[in-house]
Amino acid sequence: MPWNLYLPISGNATNILLLLGLGGGVGFLSGLFGVGGGFLMTPLLIMAGIPSTVAAATDSNQIVAASTSGTFAHYRLGNVDMKMGFLLLIGGVLGGTVGVQFIKVLRAMGNADFVIKVTYVIMLGVIGFYMFVESLQSMRKSTPEEAKPREPQKPSVYARLVQSLPWQMRFEKSGVTLSPIMPLILGTFVGILAAIMGVGGGFIMVPVMVYMLRMPMHVVVGTSLFQILFTCINVTFMQAVSNHTVDLVLAIILLIGSTLGAQFGVKVSRRLKADQLKILLASIVLLVMVQMLVGLVWPPHLLLGFKGGH
C-alpha cells in the first residue's frame, strides 16, 4: 500500500486516496448545495479513524483556506456587510475562544469526544429535519398562487424583543435596523459551536442571519463567509496553541480534494432543481446524524477507551 501517508499530529498513517476522496466528496456536496462542507467533514474524518479532536481542529484550518476564495469573490460583488460581519466576528472570536477552552476542559475530564458527537447529533438532527420538512412542503406547494406575498402581520414577540434592545443602528448593506447586541450574542453562540464541532458555522450562521437578523440572502452568503473566515482563523490558532491538534498535512490534502470536488458539484447542481437538491442534502445530513446516533446508543464493543480520544 504505497498510498499511505504518515500524519504526525494524528500519530498514524492514513490512506491519502481516502483523504482526497473524502475531501472531494464533501467538496462535491459543497459545490452541489452551495453550503460549507465542514459539518460533514468532521464526522467523516472521525469515521476514517482520525481522533475527533484532531478532526475538528484540522477541519477549521481547512475551512480557512476554503472560505478565503469565497469571501474575496463576494467582496468584489459588494455582498459583504462589513459592519454586521465585524460584530458577528467579535462575537465569533469570543465564542471560539470560550469553545476551545471548553474542549480543553472536556479533554481533561475525558468526555470531549462525547460532547462533540452529541452536539453533532443535535445540530444535524435539527437542521436535517427542518430542511427536509421545508423542502417537502415547498415541493407540494409549488403552484404559482401559493407564492403570493403574505399579508402584513402583527409583529411577533421576537420582533418586539429585538426592537426593544438598546443602541439600535442601521445596517445599510443588509437594509435592517437592530441593536448591535443581537449580532454579538448570535456570533458568540456560533463561535462556541464552531470550536466544539470544528466547523465554520455557516450552516448555523446562514439560518441565523436569514431568520433572526432578517438579512437579504445575497448579503447573507457573503457576510457569512467573511465571518467564517475570521472565526476559523481564530479557532485554528487557538487549537494549535492550546491543544496541538491542527494537522497541517491533513488540512492541505482535504483542501485540494474539496476544491476539485466543488468544481464538479457546481456543474452537477445546474442540472438539478432547488427542492430536489435540498431534499438530497437533508437526507445526507440525517444519514450522518443517524450514523453518529447509533454510535452513541449502540453498546460499545469495549467498555474501556483512551482518554482524550486517542
Added chain:
Amino acid sequence: MRSLAWRWLTMAWCLPVLLVLGLAGGAEAEPATLQVSPDVVEISSFYQGRNVVVTGTMPEGLGAVVEVTGPSTEEHLMRKGRRGPLWMNVGAISVTGAPSIYLVLSSAPDLLKNQGASSWGFPSLIKNLRLSGDLKPDEHIMFKQQFLELKESQKLYASIPGGLAVFPAEDGRQKITGNFWLPANIKPDTYKVCLTTVKDGQTVDRVCTDLAVQMVGFPAFLMTMAYEHAALYGLLAIVIAIVVGAIMGYLFKGGGGH
C-alpha cells in the same frame, strides 16, 4: 619430596575431571544470540508501519519466545457506561505496569498457551498490570482483559503463537527466525526485543537487544514545530491555508466550496 609427588598426583587426577567439566560447561554456557533488522526504524512521511525481522541462534532442543516491549508509562483510560439511552465515559481508570507496546512470538504454539508460571506472554502481562480509579475490586480482571483487547485493537499488543521458525540444528545449535509488524501508530522511543530460551516451561537463557524508533524528516519537523513553537505553527497553518485557498480560488475563479 612427598609434597611434590602429592601435587603431581592431585593434578593428574583433577585434570580429566576439569577437562570434562570445562567442555560441558562451555557447551551449555554458550548463550543464545539475537539480532533485529532493521535495528533503527524511521518514521518518515510515508511510514505506514513496517516489518521487522528477528534472527537468532540457541542450543539444540530448546523452545524460543521473542518479545518486543515498550517502556511502561501510566495509561489514563475512561470506562464507558450507560446514562439514559447514551453510552458515555463514566469514570477514569489508570493502568500502570503496562508496556506501551507488547508483541510476542513463540517457536512452538503451546509456549504461549501455557498459563503456568511463565514470565512471558499475555498471562504474565496481565499479572503485572495494576489498575486504579473508578472500579470495584471484582472488576479488575474484566478491565485488565478489556485493556488487552483495546491494545490489541490498536495493533499495539499481539500474540503470535508459532510465529518463530526453528531450523534443523548444525553443530548443536539451532537457528531461529521470525518477523513482526511494527504498527503505524507506534511512538518514537527505544524498544526492547528479547529472546527467551525455554526448556520444560522454564527459562534457560534470556538475551535482549534494542530497537530504536525515530521520527525523521518532515514529520519530525512538524511535530517539533507544533509542540515547541505552537503559536508559530498556528500562524503558519493559517497563512498556508489562506495562500493555498487563494491560489485554488484563482485557478478555479472562486468556485471552491465555502
